[in-house]
Amino acid sequence: MGLTLTILGCSGSYPGPGQACSGYLIRTDTTAIWMDAGSGSLANLQRHVDLDAIDAVVISHEHPDHCEDLSGFYVACKYYLHRQQVPVFAPASVRAKAFYKGAPLEWHIVSDGVRETVGDITLTFSQTQHPPETLAVRADGGGRSLGYSADSGPAWELSALGPGLDLALCEATYLQHDEGKADHMSARQAGHSGRRADVGRLVLTHLQPGLAPADARAEAELAFGRVVDVALIHEVYEV
Numbered sequence: 001m002g003l004t005l006t007i008l009g010c011s012g013s014y015p016g017p018g019q020a021c022s023g024y025l026i027r028t029d030t031t032a033i034w035m036d037a038g039s040g041s042l043a044n045l046q047r048h049v050d051l052d053a054i055d056a057v058v059i060s061h062e063h064p065d066h067c068e069d070l071s072g073f074y075v076a077c078k079y080y081l082h083r084q085q086v087p088v089f090a091p092a093s094v095r096a097k098a099f100y101k102g103a104p105l106e107w108h109i110v111s112d113g114v115r116e117t118v119g120d121i122t123l124t125f126s127q128t129q130h131p132p133e134t135l136a137v138r139a140d141g142g143g144r145s146l147g148y149s150a151d152s153g154p155a156w157e158l159s160a161l162g163p164g165l166d167l168a169l170c171e172a173t174y175l176q177h178d179e180g181k182a183d184h185m186s187a188r189q190a191g192h193s194g195r196r197a198d199v200g201r202l203v204l205t206h207l208q209p210g211l212a213p214a215d216a217r218a219e220a221e222l223a224f225g226r227v228v229d230v231a232l233i234h235e236v237y238e239v
Contacts, residue, residue, distance in 0.1 A: 001027065001028055001029045001142065002028065002142040002143065002144055002238060002239065003026070003027070003028055003121075003139070003141045003142040003143075003144040003145075003146060003166075003238075003239040004025075004026070004027045004028075004236055004237065004238055004239060005024060005025070005026055005146060005167065005169065005203075005236070005237040005239055006024065006025040006026075006027070006048050006234070006235070006236045006237075007023075007024060007205070007231045007232060007233055007234065007235045007236075007237075008020060008023035008024055008025060008034075008040075008041040008044040008045050008048075008233065008234075009021045009022055009023040009038050009039075009040050009041040009044060009233060010022065010205040010206060010207065010231040010232070010233065011038075011065070011206070011207065011208075011209055012065065012171065012173045012184070012206035012207055012208045012209075013065055013173075013208060013209075014039075014065060014209065015038075015039055015040050015065075015209070016209030016210070017209075019040065019209070019233065020038060020039065020040025020041045020043070020044055020233060021038025021039045021040060021041065021064075021065035021066065021068070022036040022038040022041070022060075022065060022066050022205065022206060023035075023036050023037055023038050023040070023041020023042075023044065023045065023069070024036060024148065024169065025045060025048055025049060026121065026139050026141075026146065027049070028119070028120050028121060028141045028142040029142070030119050030120055031055050031118060031119030031120050031121050031141065032049050032053050032054050032055050033054070033055060033056050033057070033058060033118055033121060033123075033139070034054050034056075034057045034058070034073075035057075035058045035060075035137060035139075035148060036058070036059060036060055036066045036067070036150070037057060037059060037066070037067050037068065037069040037070045037073065038064075038065045038066050038067070038068060038069065039064065039065065039068045039069055040069070041069050042069035042072045042073055044233060044234065047234065048234075051073065051076050051077065051081060052077075052081050052083060054073075054086070055087070055118050055119050056086070056087040056088070056089060056118040057070065057073065057086065057087070057088045057089070057090075057105075058088075058089045058090070058123065058137060059088065059089070059090035059091075059094045060090075060091075060134055060135050060136070060137065060148075060150035060151070061091060061093070061094065061130065061132060061133060061134035061135065061150065061151065062091070062093045062094045062096075062097050062132055063132075063151070066150070066151070067090075067094055067098075070088070070098065070100075070105075071098075071099045071100055074099075074100040074104075074105055075100075077104045077105070078100075078103070078104050083104045084103070084104050085103070085104060085106040086104050086105055086106060087106050087108055087118065088105050088106065088107050088108065089108045089110050089116055089118075089123065089125075090107070090108075090109070090110065091109065091110065091111065091132070091133040091134070091135055092109045092111075092133070093132050093133055095107045095109065110125050110135060111125065111127070111133070111135070112125060112126060112127035112135070113125065113126070119141075120141050120142070121139055121140065121141035122139070122140045122141065123137055123138070123139055124137070124138040124140075124161065124162070125137060125138075126138070126156070126160045126161055127156075128149065128150055128151065128152030128153075128156040129152045129153035129154070129155040129156040129183050130150070130151040130152045130153060130156075130183045130184070131183065134150050134151050134152065135150060136148060136149050136150045136152065136156070136158075136160065136161060137150065137161075138161040138162060138165070142239075144166045144167075144239040145162075145164050145165050145166050145167075145239070146165070146166065146167050146168075146169070146239045147161040147165040147167070147168040147169065147170075147197075147199065148168075148169045148170075149168070149169065149170040149171050149185070149190075149193075150171070151171055151173075151183070151184060151206065152171065152183065152184070152185060153182075153183035153184060153185065154179075154185055154189040154192075154193070157193045157196060157197060158170060158193045158194055158196075158197035158199060159193075159196055159197040161197070163197075163198070165197060165198075165199040165200065166199075166200040166201065166239050167199065167200060167201045167202075167203060167237060167239045168194050168197065168199040168201070168202050168203070169203045169205055169231070170185065170190040170193060170194060170202060170203070170204060170205065171184060171185055171190065171204075171205055171206035172185060172186060172187040172189075172190040172204040172205070172206065172207060172216050172220060173185065173186070173206055173207065173208050173211075174186040174187070174208065174211070175187060175188070175211065175215060175216065175219055176188045176219060184206075186219070187204060187215075187216040187217070187219040187220040187223075188219045188220065188222070188223045189223075190202070190204055190220055190223075191219065191220035191221065191222065191223025191224035191225075191228065192223045192224075194220075194224050194228075195223065195224050195225055201229070201237075202220065202224055202226075202228045202229070203228075203229045203230070203231050203237065204216055204217065204220055204228060204229070204230045204231060205230075205231040207230070213230040216230055217229075217230050
């Protein structure tokens with residue numbers, strides 16, 4: 001299998017019609033990690049993998065569009081699947097605000113520069129430009145490398161995750177005319193970040209509801225200099 005990325009949700013801030021917020025499944029032949037648990041992503045996750053097969057959960061930050069479905073996962077694991085010690089890697093603020101904090105979730109507090117290993121996948125974290133503490137993630141497994149920007153303004157770049165990213169999943173909340181509204185990137189800024197990091201493939205995510213994917217793609221491609229993908233729910237990418 002190598003390393004694959006499955007899109008479970010890709011709406012920014014709140015889910016658009018028929019959509020879900022940030023959620024992604026990273027897999028190798030032997031390991032499955034659920035990365036971000038935005039609203040709606042838990043339902044979509046179960047179309048691709050059994051919940052008892054999830055080896056760990058990674059949460060980038062405490063905003064609900066990235067962590068809200070962790071509560072449903074807790075209920076499923078504790079009362080229905082009777083799972084024990086499911087690792088959750090997240091900033092300290094996520095655990096502090098989580099509705100359910102105890103077993104079966106086993107919390108591992110991570111921060112900028114921390115490296116963790118789950119099965120045959122190595123995770124490396126980088127703090128972005130987005131309050132509260134928000135961590136981008138590099139995942140290395142199956143001989144391939146994936147980068148995920150989480151949420152960030154343009155002061156942080158994909159290059160902070162290190163060289164050799166075969167695929168970068170980068171937020172593109174806005175178009176150029178809305179740059180500076182908040183600590184988020186536009187599609188143009190995502191394209192520039194991907195080009196400077198020399199990523200192999202760029203996939204846009206976290207588009208605000210109502211933003212036309214074709215417009216985001218066109219803006220990002222002009223900056224990136226190559227073809228850009230826009231995340232679609234249930235799309236599976238071979239990293």
